[in-house]
Amino acid sequence: MNHVDVLLTGNYYCDLIFTGMPELPTLGSEIYAKDMQLVPGGGAINTMMGLRNLGLTTGWVGVFGTDFASRLIAEWLTERGIDLSLVVRRDEPFRRITVAMSYPQDRAFLTYNDPRVDTIPQLQKAVEQVQPRLIHFPGLTLDARLPALFAEWRARGIQIAMDCQHRPHRLDSPLVRETLQQIDLFMPNASEAQRLTETATLEEAAFRLRDFVTQLVVKDGANGAWLWDKTGNYHVPALPVTPLDTTGAGDAFNAGYLAAHLTGCDGIGCLRQGNVCGGLSTLGYGGAQSAPCREAVETALGQYAD
Secondary structure, eight states, rough: OOOOOOEEEOOEEEEEEEESSSSHHHHHOOOOOSEEEEEEOOHHHHHHHHHHEEEEEEEEEEEOOOOOHHHHHHHHHTTTTTOTTOOOOOOOOOOOEEEEEEOOOOOOEEEEEOOOOOOOHHHHHHHHHHHSSSESSSSOOOOTHHHHHHHHHHHOOOOOEEEESSSSTTTTHHHHHHHHTSEEEEEEHHOOOOOOOOTTSHHHHHHHHTTTTSEEEEOGGOEEEEEEEEEEEEEOOOOOOOOOOOOOOHHHHHHHHHHHTTTTTOOOHHHHHHHHHHHHHTSSSSTTTTTTOEEEEEEHHHHHHH
């Protein structure tokens, strides 16, 4: 594998997505969905597909096992020409399966994971092999080894981006603070930012987080997206769409934002492209197979700007 623009790390997921339910299921009852799809998922794969559709080169540090879900997602990626040379193959099941109950306004997940695998040594080797411009983590990743590695990589000109996802960690943890201080772009959604900072509003959360990272990018659903950086605070409204499935929309936003960032766009341009990619992805199922192509993004950007 040659040098890449973005190196991603994180686990695959196999997503079973239900839509068109009248309500959330309750104990002792049964509800019916109007549609369902079995699709590849996980923040790393969703973002990787979005970046590739926008013309960036990518590498993925992941893990597959011998189970059905691993085989299914590996086959799906191979059919689309994804280089899996950085992926570890384990001679045992490595299941990452999520049931998503998706509604137009939000979604709920039920997930099963086999025990995690330490991929940091694998990531270190991959960084030397592909020399990325940016490394992206799809969730808040805490490990005592990472802050020093981040500092080393950043000293070599490699940027670090990290989403948050639903995590139990809080900002009062020394490791959380130390990790955030070595990140260039932190990309939570609004509820994740508030949970991490234990605050009641997005403004309070941003006030606490913005001193830790170079760019604080916050996804706020139908309210659009926000950016806090050294030049100020920026907001761009969401792309007006009628969503079919919001699963993976945040990952699609990340792909759009990072692609714009790496091609030299200013903050408003990055937010706008992130919103377009996130919005268009909700018109299909999942975040990987519905990641929009460059032509669709450029068309929507032209209409969105007007």
